[in-house]
Amino acid sequence: MHVAMIGTGYVGLVSGACFSEFGVSVVCVDKDSKKIEMLENGIMPIFEPGLDDLVNTNVKAGRLTFTTDLGEAVKAADAVFIAVGTPTRRGDGHADLSYVYAAAKEIAENISGYTVIVTKSTVPVGTGDEVERIIREARPDAEFDVVSNPEFLREGSAIADFTHPDRVVIGTQSPRAQDVMRELYRPLSLIEAPILFVSRTSSELIKYAANTFLATKITFINEIADLCEKVGADVHHVAKGIGLDGRIGKKFLHAGPGYGGSCFPKDTLALVHTAQDVGSPLRIIEAVVDINDKRKKAMAGRIINACGGSVAGKTVAVLGVTFKPNTDDMRDAPSLDILPALINAGARVQAFDPEGMKEAKEMIDGVVWCDDTYATMVNADVLVIITEWNAFRSLDWARVKSLLSSPILVDLRNIYEAHEMAEAGFDYHCIGRPK
Numbered sequence: 064m065h066v067a068m069i070g071t072g073y074v075g076l077v078s079g080a081c082f083s084e085f086g087v088s089v090v091c092v093d094k095d096s097k098k099i100e101m102l103e104n105g106i107m108p109i110f111e112p113g114l115d116d117l118v119n120t121n122v123k124a125g126r127l128t129f130t131t132d133l134g135e136a137v138k139a140a141d142a143v144f145i146a147v148g149t150p151t152r153r154g155d156g157h158a159d160l161s162y163v164y165a166a167a168k169e170i171a172e173n174i175s176g177y178t179v180i181v182t183k184s185t186v187p188v189g190t191g192d193e194v195e196r197i198i199r200e201a202r203p204d205a206e207f208d209v210v211s212n213p214e215f216l217r218e219g220s221a222i223a224d225f226t227h228p229d230r231v232v233i234g235t236q237s238p239r240a241q242d243v244m245r246e247l248y249r250p251l252s253l254i255e256a257p258i259l260f261v262s263r264t265s266s267e268l269i270k271y272a273a274n275t276f277l278a279t280k281i282t283f284i285n286e287i288a289d290l291c292e293k294v295g296a297d298v299h300h301v302a303k304g305i306g307l308d309g310r311i312g313k314k315f316l317h318a319g320p321g322y323g324g325s326c327f328p329k330d331t332l333a334l335v336h337t338a339q340d341v342g343s344p345l346r347i348i349e350a351v352v353d354i355n356d357k358r359k360k361a362m363a364g365r366i367i368n369a370c371g372g373s374v375a376g377k378t379v380a381v382l383g384v385t386f387k388p389n390t391d392d393m394r395d396a397p398s399l400d401i402l403p404a405l406i407n408a409g410a411r412v413q414a415f416d417p418e419g420m421k422e423a424k425e426m427i428d429g430v431v432w433c434d435d436t437y438a439t440m441v442n443a444d445v446l447v448i449i450t451e452w453n454a455f456r457s458l459d460w461a462r463v464k465s466l467l468s469s470p471i472l473v474d475l476r477n478i479y480e481a482h483e484m485a486e487a488g489f490d491y492h493c494i495g496r497p498k
């Protein structure tokens with residue numbers, strides 16, 4: 064079995080490496096020759112735990128190669144995955160499908176023999192139909208099927224998510240394409256991962272429905288956390304108490320500064336627009352998008368309040384700027400709202416992130432970037448945790464206190480316990496938990 068993976072972003076690179084680990088021969092294609100060169104030299108363009116080992120092992124075994132030559136890769140492939148970006152289109156909030164359609168055109172020119180074209184990128188309902196139309200128009204003679212196979216992996220745990228998925232969703236009604244997809248995912252049948260065969264349209268919608276549902280779950284607990292603060296309840300206890308009900312489930316009930324990342328903000332917005340366009344508005348998701356945007360913007364206010372109502376002339380130490388730990392991804396990270404707001408309010412911001420600073424430096428002006436966790440705290444008036452990296456989970460409090468000029472801690476991820484922080488002598492502020 065030969066696979067061509069078009070696009071070496073998170074989804075493409077991880078999926079390609081994992082398929083090669085399954086024993087399939089995979090060639091990853093990208094237009095960016097620098098990226099391909101880096102990968103050929105064993106350098107990963109993204110930070111993802113375990114990815115370099117997985118890539119390098121499979122490259123050595125001869126199962127995984129990289130190229131800029133889409134045509135050659137497609138000619139040899141039984142299955143071609145489209146895993147290019149689908150960013151939010153400027154101006155109207157829809158997903159920008161130009162990269163997907165451009166890939167479809169190039170694929171069409173190079174199909175040789177029966178080929179399954181798989182959309183792995185998150186694409187709106189109807190994209191598979193358009194990809195099929197584009198290929199059919201360019202190559203009326205070609206033998207192919209277009210299949211939807213959305214990816215549910217999370218950044219930071221991408222390899223485990225791909226190799227041990229809750230389910231694999233495959234959208235096609237073609238028995239021939241189903242056979243190819245079943246063969247590709249055969250190793251997962253050994254761990255009894257459910258493989259769901261549905262229509263292409265249902266498959267495309269499953270991906271958006273899953274992400275918007277998870278974004279809703281987070282937004283729900285964030286609002287409950289705000290209510291907890293007003294009535295004196297503890298959001299951890301509430302989340303546990305409701306999450307143990309199997310119908311609700313305990314995951315994704317962690318209150319915080321609002322969801323970010325490359326998927327939830329983009330996908331919630333795209334589904335809202337799709338639904339409005341077809342006259343079936345998703346009012347819950349519209350509210351989720353609005354609440355989450357406002358929440359991220361409101362977080363700076365919490366920090367300012369913790370400092371007694373003003374940060375003008377004060378130094379704020381920030382730990383963690385990526386949208387979540389174990390990634391260097393800054394896309395739609397809450398820090399992108401919080402740090403500029405603090406700077407606008409007159410604060411000097413000193414920040415550190417284990418992996419995200421390279422990207423962050425290009426996205427946020429006016430921040431003093433520090434070399435390590437403790438250097439960030441020197442003479443700061445308040446310490447703020449925005450991203451819950453493991454490295455920030457067991458700080459040396461005596462050292463922290465000696466470095467800060469006032470012992471105020473704002474923990475936007477609830478990684479510490481209020482009573483322990485009070486014992487350590489800190490004025491501790493968190494989300495939805497009593498002091």
Ligand code: UGA
Nearest residue numbers: 214215216217218281315316317319322323324326386387
């Ligand atoms: C998300 C989904 O979880 C994946 O299943 C999906 O495949 C992926 O999008 C995608 O569509 O490609 P990801 O964006 O990598 O994955 O990260 P998550 O772990 O889902 O976190 C997203 C955001 O929600 C982060 O900002 C995180 O801090 C926040 N979050 C998550 C919370 O605030 N509370 C929670 O309980 C969980």
